[in-house]
Amino acid sequence: MSARRPQVVAFDVNETLLDLGPVRAALVELGQPADLLPAVFARTLLTGFAAAATGTWCRFRDAFDAALAQATDLGEDERSEVAGAFFELAPHPDVEPALRRLVEAGVRVVTLTHGSPGVAEAGLERGGVAPLVERSLSSEVIRAWKPTREVYLWAAGVCDVEPSRLALVASHGWDVHGALRAGLTAAWFPRAERVYPAVYDPAAIVAGDLAGAVDALLALPAE
Structure with missing residues (x-):
C-alpha cells in the first residue's frame, strides 16, 4: 500500500528535535x-x-x-x-516552524522517545513550542526501547490511529527502520547522520532537512 498523508506525526526527541x-x-x-x-x-x-x-x-x-x-x-x-x-535541552531552530506547519495543516503532533520522561516536555517548554505538541510519549512507560515494533504500535494505540496513519520523523536511521517495520510511514533527515543507511528498509521519505521532511509528509495523498 502506498503511503498516505498521516493523521498524526510523531517526532523522535534527542537530536531530532532537541539539541544535545x-x-x-x-x-x-x-x-x-x-x-x-x-x-x-x-x-x-x-x-x-x-x-x-x-x-x-x-x-x-x-x-x-x-x-x-x-x-x-x-x-x-x-x-x-x-x-x-x-x-x-532546547529545540533546534528549525523545529518551531516545522511543528507549526503541521498543526496549521490540521495534523496532530506528538513526540516519541525511549528517553527519560520529562525531558521532551522540558525542552519543548524551554523552546516555547509545547502548545504545538498534543502529547509526549516515552516508551519507558511500557519498558521498551525503540526500534522494537511494540513501541510504534503502542504509540499508534495511544494516539487512536491505525499504524499506517501515524508517521515518524527522525534523524536516526535505526528509528525510521523500526517504524517502517511496524507499518508506519517514516521520514529521515540528517543531523548527526549524513546518509540514511542502505542496509535498512528504504525510508518512505528521505529529506535534506526537517522542513523538507514535513513538506513531503504533507504532500502525500490523503487517501
Missing part, C-alpha cells in the same frame, strides 16, 4: 573532551538495544550512566550531573 549541546557542555565542564558525547550517546543506545534484544530492559538514564562509567573516570555524582543536563 547542554549535555556536551556539562562533559566539557568536568574536563572531558568536547567530542566525547557522540561515542557516549552511541554506547547508551547499544546498551539499551542489547537489553531489548535479549528480553530485558533498562532505563535510558541507567544506560547513559553505564556508558559514561565505561568511557570516563567520572564519579557517580559527576555522572548524575551530566545526566541532569538532558533536562536543559
